[in-house]
Amino acid sequence: MAGGGGGLELPERQRRGKKHSKRKKKKRVGFRIDMTPMVDIVFLLLTFFMYTTTMVTPQVMEISVPKEVEENVEVNQANLFTLYVRGDGKLFFSMGSDEPQPIAFGQLRSKAVELNMLRKNKLITAFKPSPDAPYGAIVQVLDILNQAEAEIIRQLQAEGIKRERKFAFVKISPEEVEKLKGL
Amino acid sequence: MPKIKKKRLGFVIDMTPMVDVTFLLLTFFMFTAKFKTEAEAEQKFVIKRPYASADTSKLPDKDIAIIKVGIDTLTGDTSYYYTIVNEVQRRQVYDNLNFTTEQRKPQVKVGLDLLDQLIMQTRITGPRTRFAIDGDRRIRYKWIEDAIDVLRKNNATAFNFVTEKRQ
Numbered sequence: 001m002a003g004g005g006g007g008l009e010l011p012e013r014q015r016r017g018k019k020h021s022k023r024k025k026k027k028r029v030g031f032r033i034d035m036t037p038m039v040d041i042v043f044l045l046l047t048f049f050m051y052t053t054t055m056v057t058p059q060v061m062e063i064s065v066p067k068e069v070e071e072n073v074e075v076n077q078a079n080l081f082t083l084y085v086r087g088d089g090k091l092f093f094s095m096g097s098d099e100p101q102p103i104a105f106g107q108l109r110s111k112a113v114e115l116n117m118l119r120k121n122k123l124i125t126a127f128k129p130s131p132d133a134p135y136g137a138i139v140q141v142l143d144i145l146n147q148a149e150a151e152i153i154r155q156l157q158a159e160g161i162k163r164e165r166k167f168a169f170v171k172i173s174p175e176e177v178e179k180l181k182g183l
Numbered sequence: 184m185p186k187i188k189k190k191r192l193g194f195v196i197d198m199t200p201m202v203d204v205t206f207l208l209l210t211f212f213m214f215t216a217k218f219k220t221e222a223e224a225e226q227k228f229v230i231k232r233p234y235a236s237a238d239t240s241k242l243p244d245k246d247i248a249i250i251k252v253g254i255d256t257l258t259g260d261t262s263y264y265y266t267i268v269n270e271v272q273r274r275q276v277y278d279n280l281n282f283t284t285e286q287r288k289p290q291v292k293v294g295l296d297l298l299d300q301l302i303m304q305t306r307i308t309g310p311r312t313r314f315a316i317d318g319d320r321r322i323r324y325k326w327i328e329d330a331i332d333v334l335r336k337n338n339a340t341a342f343n344f345v346t347e348k349r350q
Contacts, residue, residue, distance in 0.1 A: 038202070046212065050208075058345045058346065059237075059238045059345075060242050061238065062341070067340055132324070132325065133324045135233060135252075135322050140234070143234075
């Protein structure tokens with residue numbers, strides 16, 4: 001630890017000290033600690049904590065399903081908007097009792113908004129994922145529908161209508177699974 | 184006239200500002216660090232959560248029971264894992280089901296039958312406990328469907344899907 005400001009001031013200060021007392025007193029002028037080992041450790045800890053912290057906290061998507069009921073609820077077929085997810089993650093939709101048609105994930109949002117605005121609160125969305133569809137695709141569809149929901153609420157509010165969401169998870173029948181495979 | 188060259192004998196850098204900043208960062212990261220829970224520390228799978236758009240609702244850290252559907256990193260098998268976050272409640276549930284000492288882990292690997300019993304006991308011991316399904320995005324929907332059916336059977340009709348924010 002050679003040099004440094006403190007060292008250079010040394011002669012002047014000693015002279016000043018002599019004026020006041022006859023005794024030769026060695027005055028300590030500052031001191032230095034070698035910080036290198038400390039800095040090493042601190043950096044080590046810092047990198048450790050930086051690597052181990054996960055900045056992404058999981059978020060949740062709220063889902064509610066109806067209670068188990070024995071009797072089936074009669075639904076007007078014309079108001080039924082059914083969404084299917086095939087085993088390979090492809091998305092299909094159908095209106096009423098029409099044949100399922102393929103639809104891209106990117107178009108689902110505008111389609112959901114369009115259909116809901118056409119039938120207002122009467123439209124019932126039924127979601128029928130195939131049992132072998134990837135879970136990631138299911139959540140993606142739910143996410144898109146949630147986004148569409150915000151848009152629908154906004155548009156209906158402009159017309160003074162209160163939104164009542166009608167959405168349900170529906171079990172897919174084996175026949176429908178087969179039908180989707182052929183599409 | 185030859186110039187007298189001053190020989191430099193090493194040099195000193197004042198490390199103080201750097202150390203200040205480093206300590207500040209260190210304390211920041213130390214305080215924000217969230218350590219793995221007991222259950223997560225011993226699990227042999229990493230859940231790749233499904234992506235969803237940004238949402239403000241975060242996973243609550245108490246009064247929650249999590250059904251994890253994970254793919255084992257070694258064997259590649261999918262299975263259900265069940266965790267009750269509240270330790271007191273967890274002990275109560277395990278007592279009610281007469282769990283052996285080896286079974287009393289913070290996170291238990293379960294089949295659908297045991298999952299059903301565990302959820303029922305969770306509902307009994309803590310009616311306000313919320314449920315979350317933490318599934319891997321690569322698994323088949325069947326796994327989630329079955330878990331939902333078990334929840335429905337136990338009258339837990341409102342639950343959460345754990346997702347990750349799409350970057």
